[in-house]
Amino acid sequence: MSALRFSDTISAALADGILVVTIDNAPVNALSADVRAGLMAALDHAEKDGAVKGVVLTGAGSTFIGGADIKEFGKLPVEPLLPDVISRIEAFSKPIAAAINGAALGGGLEVALACHRRHAAPSAKLGLPEVKLGIVPGAGGTQRLPRLIGIAAAIDVVASGRMVPASEALKLGIIDGVSGGALLADVIADIKVANAPSLRRTGHLSVRSETADAVDRAAADASRKARGQRAPSEAVRLIRLAATASLAEGLAEERRTFIELRDSEEAAALRHVFFAERAAGKVEGLEAVAPRKIETIGIVGTGLMGSGIAVSALNGGFRVIGVEQSAEAAEKGRDRIVGLLDKAVQSGRLDAAGREERVGRLTVTADMQQLTQAGIVIEAVFDDLIVKTELFQRLDTIVPAETILATNTSYLDPDAIAAATKLPERVVGLHFFSPAHIMRLLEVVNCKETAPDVLATALALAKRLGKLPIVSGVTEGFIGNSIFSAYRREGEYMLEDGASPQEIDAALEAYGFAMGPFAVFDMAGLEIAWARRKRQAATRDPSERYVVIADRLCEAGRFGQKAGRGWYAYPDGKKTVDPEVTAVIEAARAEKGILPKKFTAEEIVARLLKAMVDEGDTLLSRGIAARASDIDLVMINGYGFPSSKGGPMFAAGRR
């Protein structure tokens, strides 16, 4: 066996007539300029060397190829371009196969699709996730995939951007086999028997005929899920084109669309979100700190929040001990948790065996002593300082010193809770968002005394729960609710100044929010915020502008959708503008002598965005948030800010 090197990232070895070319470009073998040049050089060599009978492409480490190098987007393109490398692979005169050892995504799958044979390891995941970056596949994905698996199936895979497990990829026909044992040996054996005239070049296949109905259904489904984003509908258009256009025409149109979308604002925003997610949860100085090993999670309180956290923990593979105040409450809590698992089975997200296995890891009890087995105890009890501090003081006497104590408070001061315990360094905040088993966002609150390894453990735990952890310092409402309060306050100022709830909601919905703030308040219910305002009334700065409209609505029993009326009326469940609300708003303006002015949708968005950004800047300057991109992720994942705009901090920088 002789070792060859074609660039910094491409090496090869010839064994028994097969040149195994390895892409080694950590961390994910992205198709950088060096990889593309190295691949071209390897193909030149393989073409000329008579000893080479066939070629196998594979990736070093646990990834095959993670796609085009996203960091190169926005820079001048460097030749050879990926579509040229891929055309060269497909046209290669000798058999060429992909040994897909791990994720084959985007350009990575496009490389594999151009190979003459494709085998994958059982753990490999394949996909064309480009739409998640606001673009379409740009190196043949929309033209070659439908030639292999049909138009409807290709629409499903490309427009969703989902990861397809190897077993499904085999069923769909994306790959020729899943290797049970040694992938490379299997692929080499397979390619050795392939002879040049019988090679199957994906681009030469014709698209099989399908009923228009199946294609229309897949397209309609994709457009429903696209929620106004451009890339999925463009992907559908290009895939449909594969049925009628030649490969060359299809590739040219794909490339044109790819470039147009790549240079769009939406794609720039989604790229920002991609890198923001990778940066989130990284804390300077914490890289070398080893997290503690956690296998069992204790949860005190199994109401709405606690039961969601329990399901999230069960899904993450942990043992869960839920604690309630009485045997009866424990029984109810258990029913709530199992009920959530049953819902997941009904909706097809979980199978019956998975449910059984999870239930086997669940205990709900009234016996707090059982928490001695937990590595971390998360409290999800009533959000009251006395209730929470008393609970933590009790836990202090029960659980061992190395058990971490986490509070799920959303508004209380976790430093005050920690200060009331014997070991404040073991206290951390874990602010889950409701429903906790669905929402990805998790604010990890780094309290004044939190020990570094406690923070590192909380972050590792969040990852295992499949959450997106954002570290927040201690301030009322942490990052998310601080910004939300500023946004809410500005919305109410605008009401007084002349805008209506429906104008504000419509402006934000047109901007990309699924729902405007007043529709959200109605859905969540107005009474909790009202109770908070009443508690704060005595300490409020009298010189600060205060809008009474929300209080007046609550005084009139308008608590939102559940009450049948709030910022809107809901006759027969349908949201309708209510003249009574208009009258309350007009009266409030008149009391302050405010002459209402007209707002355009643009002005409304600009004012609300500015309020969010001003608050965001304050959080950054106080060190509550570590980076502006963390604030963007909180607002996107917890408060409905459109990801296609990149979050408030990013959007403000683009205006």
Ligand code: 3H9
């Ligand atoms: C494309 O292919 C377009 C083509 O159709 C046409 C072109 C002409 N580029 O996620 P992780 C970095 S578009 C550059 O934590 P994991 C990432 O920033 C692309 N960098 O790892 C992070 O860096 P850092 C289509 C990339 O093990 C590090 O790798 N492909 C890229 O949890 C680790 O990332 C995609 O959209 C990239 N393509 O998951 C796939 N990918 O350490 C995007 C990752 O400095 N990638 N990085 O923070 C993924 O989904 C995941 O990274 C993957 C690994 C599943 C591969």
